[in-house]
Amino acid sequence: MISFPKPAVEQFFSSYNINNFTVSPDGKRVLFSTNLDGKVNIWAMDEPDTYPYLFGKKDEAVSFIKFDPKNRYVLTGYDNDGDENFQIYALSPKGGLPEPLITGKRDEKFFFSKTSRDGDKIYYGTSKGNENYLNTAVYDLENGESRLLHEGEDAPTYLVDISADETNSAYLQVLSNTYMLGFIKTSAGIDYITPDEGVAHTVSGMTFVKDDEVWFATNYGSEYTYLAKYNLTDKVFSKVMDFGKESVEGLQFDRHHNMLYIHTEQGVSDRLYYYDLNHDMSDEIKAPFDVIRQLSVTKDGTLYALGGSATEPFNIWKYNKEKWSALTKNHVPGVTSRDMVEPESIFYESFDGLEIEALLFRAKEENRNGYTIFWPHGGPQAAERKFYRAMFQMLLNRGYNIFCPNFRGSTGYGATFVTYVEQDWGEGPRLDNIEAIKWLFDNGISSPDTLFLVGGSYGGYMALLLHGRHPEYFKAVVDIFGVSNLFTFYNSVPDHWKPIMKRWIGDPEEDKERFEKDSPITYLDTMSRPMLVIQGARDPRVVKEESDQIVEKLRDAGRDVEYLVLDDEGHGFSKKANEIKVYETMLRFLESHQ
Numbered sequence: 001m002i003s004f005p006k007p008a009v010e011q012f013f014s015s016y017n018i019n020n021f022t023v024s025p026d027g028k029r030v031l032f033s034t035n036l037d038g039k040v041n042i043w044a045m046d047e048p049d050t051y052p053y054l055f056g057k058k059d060e061a062v063s064f065i066k067f068d069p070k071n072r073y074v075l076t077g078y079d080n081d082g083d084e085n086f087q088i089y090a091l092s093p094k095g096g097l098p099e100p101l102i103t104g105k106r107d108e109k110f111f112f113s114k115t116s117r118d119g120d121k122i123y124y125g126t127s128k129g130n131e132n133y134l135n136t137a138v139y140d141l142e143n144g145e146s147r148l149l150h151e152g153e154d155a156p157t158y159l160v161d162i163s164a165d166e167t168n169s170a171y172l173q174v175l176s177n178t179y180m181l182g183f184i185k186t187s188a189g190i191d192y193i194t195p196d197e198g199v200a201h202t203v204s205g206m207t208f209v210k211d212d213e214v215w216f217a218t219n220y221g222s223e224y225t226y227l228a229k230y231n232l233t234d235k236v237f238s239k240v241m242d243f244g245k246e247s248v249e250g251l252q253f254d255r256h257h258n259m260l261y262i263h264t265e266q267g268v269s270d271r272l273y274y275y276d277l278n279h280d281m282s283d284e285i286k287a288p289f290d291v292i293r294q295l296s297v298t299k300d301g302t303l304y305a306l307g308g309s310a311t312e313p314f315n316i317w318k319y320n321k322e323k324w325s326a327l328t329k330n331h332v333p334g335v336t337s338r339d340m341v342e343p344e345s346i347f348y349e350s351f352d353g354l355e356i357e358a359l360l361f362r363a364k365e366e367n368r369n370g371y372t373i374f375w376p377h378g379g380p381q382a383a384e385r386k387f388y389r390a391m392f393q394m395l396l397n398r399g400y401n402i403f404c405p406n407f408r409g410s411t412g413y414g415a416t417f418v419t420y421v422e423q424d425w426g427e428g429p430r431l432d433n434i435e436a437i438k439w440l441f442d443n444g445i446s447s448p449d450t451l452f453l454v455g456g457s458y459g460g461y462m463a464l465l466l467h468g469r470h471p472e473y474f475k476a477v478v479d480i481f482g483v484s485n486l487f488t489f490y491n492s493v494p495d496h497w498k499p500i501m502k503r504w505i506g507d508p509e510e511d512k513e514r515f516e517k518d519s520p521i522t523y524l525d526t527m528s529r530p531m532l533v534i535q536g537a538r539d540p541r542v543v544k545e546e547s548d549q550i551v552e553k554l555r556d557a558g559r560d561v562e563y564l565v566l567d568d569e570g571h572g573f574s575k576k577a578n579e580i581k582v583y584e585t586m587l588r589f590l591e592s593h594q
């Protein structure tokens with residue numbers, strides 16, 4: 001008999017990301033963006049044949065894909081090597097090379113919103129002329145001209161939907177991640193769709209189900225986001241339905257059947273429901289994945305989902321006649337879900353009695369090397385959830401346990417929980433992480449001699465802060481594009497983030513003392529453990545200067561710091577070669593410090 005060795009690290013590099021997708025109006029073609037050929041491009045499948053072929057090539061991240069309702073063009077958005085200055089391009093329906101359509105200077109942003117029903121007009125948002133609050137315009141395909149529709153004021157403002165007759169438009173005003181207002185602009189003026197704009201709450205997913213009625217998700221007056229509606233004629237806001245302790249995260253409307261698909265989140269996983277507007281009834285749709293990234297529905301009522309789980313990369317699924325089938329087969333070659341590790345949800349009590357959920361991935365006994373990786377997630381107003389991370393499954397296969405606490409400020413645990421990180425980046429969440437580490441020690445899973453600290457973005461910030469304030473708990477630290485200095489971070493974020501910074505982090509002058517206390521760079525003297533810092537040179541969110549300054553200062557102090565900069569990446573690693581370089585460097589770093 002031939003015996004095959006256990007999965008090698010390289011196998012885990014062979015799955016790919018599917019970031020977004022769209023289905024043609026006739027349901028025959030699916031386009032999706034993926035790094036299947038090493039760089040992000042648009043690929044196609046022509047059903048029932050699901051063999052993918054390259055459709056649109058630019059080797060850049062794709063922010064959206066949208067078919068013209070009349071199949072004359074496909075719209076898409078590209079940035080430049082991760083700088084997030086996305087602009088709008090058009091592709092021939094036959095595919096090929098994308099042509100710039102709604103673009104500007106290299107540092108200007110163009111966000112796609114909607115097309116008109118006939119596809120002759122393209123509605124979009126732009127930073128052009130209003131970097132902080134954004135403007136909305138409409139591009140007319142007939143004459144190739146754009147017309148300004150709305151100038152954002154007070155907060156970054158995005159067009160979300162437009163009524164079928166194109167007379168009413170629904171906008172979202174983002175005051176912070178926990179304070180987002182929805183309004184409808186009509187020829188008569190502006191109607192806010194929730195009862196009190198002065199009270200912090202969120203609105204999302206605004207969808208015109210009729211020309212004078214918008215359905216949406218909101219947590220107005222509630223801990224959990226529910227389904228609500230606003231009628232323009234009656235001027236009445238009303239709750240349609242709540243989902244208990246699940247929060248509505250996404251809405252997808254099938255206007256041909258008057259059916260709404262709703263995806264909710266609770267803690268580490270998602271659920272899916274339909275709401276039939278004809279009969280006012282709703283039920284759950286069981287799905288073979290734990291986390292939903294996108295939903296789409298075609299004219300004939302077929303539902304598509306981009307879904308995944310901790311042991312299954314994101315795939316495009318189709319729901320037809322109450323049965324799910326996977327259109328893509330994105331998986332790790334030679335490694336089944338059973339060979340991978342499904343996380344356990346554990347709950348622990350933090351320093352002040354707050355209950356925190358965490359995901360614990362235990363390396364399989366035959367692989368276990370005795371070491372644990374502590375992973376604070378990024379965001380911070382996000383959560384570690386049951387979705388596939390090649391990095392995690394690769395590290396588990398090499399024998400590391402992984403522990404991921406959803407510390408205060410994480411999403412999925414109610415509205416108040418998310419606000420706990422606001423203007424408190426470094427105290428409460430840090431102590432939740434410390435209690436998590438104590439839990440690992442108390443439960444015999446790890447010890448200061450066997451614990452590594454790895455985090456990205458806010459997670460990188462937390463890794464740096466924990467390193468500086470509690471070096472005794474860790475063997476070595478990996479910081480992936482983490483914030484090192486709150487003062488410089490505050491001033492270097494993208495322009496359209498600036499209006500939310502005060503609510504999110506605080507004010508560098510009024511909160512100077514707290515900014516100093518919560519900036520990792522304050523604790524250089526105690527950052528004694530070996531470190532690996534990884535940074536994308538074009539990252540617009542946590543700019544390279546955040547990593548440069550801490551690396552330089554630590555090296556000046558004679559510390560052991562390895563620094564990996566990826567010249568053609570932003571806030572994440574979209575290109576396969578870069579992803580492999582990052583994983584290999586990280587693995588070698590961890591192994592060399594065991």
Ligand SMILES: CC(=O)N[C@@H](C)C(=O)N[C@@H](C)C(=O)O
Nearest residue numbers: 177378379380457458459541
């Ligand atoms: C404004 C905001 O919340 N941005 C987040 C999505 C984000 O990118 N945060 C960074 C700092 C991260 O942790 O990923």
